[in-house]
Amino acid sequence: MFKFSTSEPKDSLRLPPEVWRLVVEHLSREDARSLLSVCTLFHELAVPSVFSHVTVRFGLWPPHDWSADENDDTQQSKELRRRSELSTCELLFHILRTPSFARVVKKLSVRAYGEEDVFELYALKEAILVMTNIASFCWEGRRPLPTALVLDALAHSSGHVLRELSLPSTVSTWSYAAKLQPLQALTLHRPDDECDALLLSGSAQVPIAAAVEANEETLTRLTLYGDGIWDCPLRSLLRLQELELILPISLNGFEHVMAQCAELRYLTLDLKSGSRHFVRMVQAHPTTLPLLTAFKLLGTNADDAGSIALADFLRDKKNLRMLDFGWLRNEEVVEDGPEGGLPLPLLEVLPQLPALEVLGLTVARNRLTPATIRFLAQYIPPQLSALMLRLESRVFFEVNGAAEEWTDLVAKLTSLRYLHVLNKALLGDVKRKLLENHPRSLELFGYGCDMRWIGRDLSGHGSPKDLPPWPLAKVTFCTAEDFGCAEWEWLFRYHCLDALAL
Numbered sequence: 001m002f003k004f005s006t007s008e009p010k011d012s013l014r015l016p017p018e019v020w021r022l023v024v025e026h027l028s029r030e031d032a033r034s035l036l037s038v039c040t041l042f043h044e045l046a047v048p049s050v051f052s053h054v055t056v057r058f059g060l061w062p063p064h065d066w067s068a069d070e071n072d073d074t075q076q077s078k079e080l081r082r083r084s085e086l087s088t089c090e091l092l093f094h095i096l097r098t099p100s101f102a103r104v105v106k107k108l109s110v111r112a113y114g115e116e117d118v119f120e121l122y123a124l125k126e127a128i129l130v131m132t133n134i135a136s137f138c139w140e141g142r143r144p145l146p147t148a149l150v151l152d153a154l155a156h157s158s159g160h161v162l163r164e165l166s167l168p169s170t171v172s173t174w175s176y177a178a179k180l181q182p183l184q185a186l187t188l189h190r191p192d193d194e195c196d197a198l199l200l201s202g203s204a205q206v207p208i209a210a211a212v213e214a215n216e217e218t219l220t221r222l223t224l225y226g227d228g229i230w231d232c233p234l235r236s237l238l239r240l241q242e243l244e245l246i247l248p249i250s251l252n253g254f255e256h257v258m259a260q261c262a263e264l265r266y267l268t269l270d271l272k273s274g275s276r277h278f279v280r281m282v283q284a285h286p287t288t289l290p291l292l293t294a295f296k297l298l299g300t301n302a303d304d305a306g307s308i309a310l311a312d313f314l315r316d317k318k319n320l321r322m323l324d325f326g327w328l329r330n331e332e333v334v335e336d337g338p339e340g341g342l343p344l345p346l347l348e349v350l351p352q353l354p355a356l357e358v359l360g361l362t363v364a365r366n367r368l369t370p371a372t373i374r375f376l377a378q379y380i381p382p383q384l385s386a387l388m389l390r391l392e393s394r395v396f397f398e399v400n401g402a403a404e405e406w407t408d409l410v411a412k413l414t415s416l417r418y419l420h421v422l423n424k425a426l427l428g429d430v431k432r433k434l435l436e437n438h439p440r441s442l443e444l445f446g447y448g449c450d451m452r453w454i455g456r457d458l459s460g461h462g463s464p465k466d467l468p469p470w471p472l473a474k475v476t477f478c479t480a481e482d483f484g485c486a487e488w489e490w491l492f493r494y495h496c497l498d499a500l501a502l
Helices: 010-014 017-025 029-033 040-050 075-097 118-130 148-158 171-177 203-214 254-260 275-284 304-315 344-352 370-377 402-411 428-436 472-476 486-492 496-500
Strands: 053-059 107-113 136-143 164-168 185-189 221-225 242-246 266-270 294-300 322-327 358-364 386-392 418-422 444-447 450-456 464-466
Touching: 053 075, 053 136, 075 118, 118 148, 148 171, 164 171, 171 185, 171 203, 185 203, 185 242, 254 275, 275 294, 275 304, 304 344, 322 344, 322 486, 358 486, 370 402, 386 486, 402 428, 418 428, 418 486, 418 496, 428 444, 472 496
Parallel strands: 053 107, 107 136, 136 164, 164 185, 185 221, 221 242, 242 266, 266 294, 294 322, 322 358, 358 386, 386 418, 418 444
Antiparallel strands: 444 450
16 A cells, blocks of 8 residues: 655655656556545646546446346435436536546446436536547446447547447447447447347347458457357458357357467357357367467356367467366266266366466356365366356255365465355355465455455564455456456456356
């Protein structure tokens, strides 16, 4: 934590502003925020760091938005909504009245969890028109959806500098992505209400192909929901370094992507179907994607032959630093040993990946016993810096010694900085013992939706301090900046709903 001390020599305050600007640029947002009230000079230097990312909120975001009571008219709810609306209006009017402030905003996020409010959308449009340096624009939620006026204002004010665009995947938003170029990152993310029409490829998704094609010279990161990618010309995908496909209905044609997109380094597949098709592809082409650095495969299961094929595909990836397997439980598997329900070939390949530092793994079996934990521990690479375990089991404990088995597993990971465990059946005793016996290297601990930094006191022993948990809104909308590490955000990505459900 940065602290300004009045006991410092006065000469230190006479440093040129350029030097202080370099200092402030290397501070965290929290530390930079503490400088706002020190003096005029520090205030002016801190404003660009603190307000480079601005979030506009429409309505109240609840922890479980999909099940919120929209008819909640209690006095407390009305007051909270009134305060939220007032805060949003004050922010937008401040931007309108202060062009110098508007120019420091580089990233604009909108959390739309309210109602269709014409006045607020108009105020947002007017504010965007004076923010001329927006390099990243992200819209979360669907109440309201971004309107044509808002997106036209974005194109008019910041189209020349906009590089990252993230919008809900809806018919009304697809067409605008083609107007915003040159983009480096395009995300058309999963809408809150799943719609089969948004999944299928065809003429309805032509605007998605147009958006990708319009940015093919600059686009390096692409996230699409459904089958829209199959309408994109292959040449428009050749420069991609990161590709995320969320719930595609089909993987027909993906073998051409794997063969031709030689620059691809980050690949995420969240499969609703098509896992067998993908397994057949890697079985036929195990040496494709030689530069693969991060691989996230969710919603998947395979038989023994399929697991072996995936293991062979991974074994060749010597640059693979991040791996996340979301394995589905196979109800037909007979659990007659500690490895029952676990993809053994995939476990066995983990120690053979020399660069692996970030690992997410689903352990799917009906009964999770101490023997299972000891079996799993054999294959967890000791050099990991981040580990997420998603434990899908109906019965977690068979004997009382299981908590010790987990602490033994984690204690051996002496470089571990981020640990996250997801399982509905975990007991508080496990959480307490993991917090008490974690490696000294641990910085961030997650247990379901309870995420908190691991602090240490300033005594000689440096014992752990119980720091407050992250707010649920921060857990839901967390960014790489919140984690302080892009690799940790990548590991947690697409597991937020699992965490909030616990």
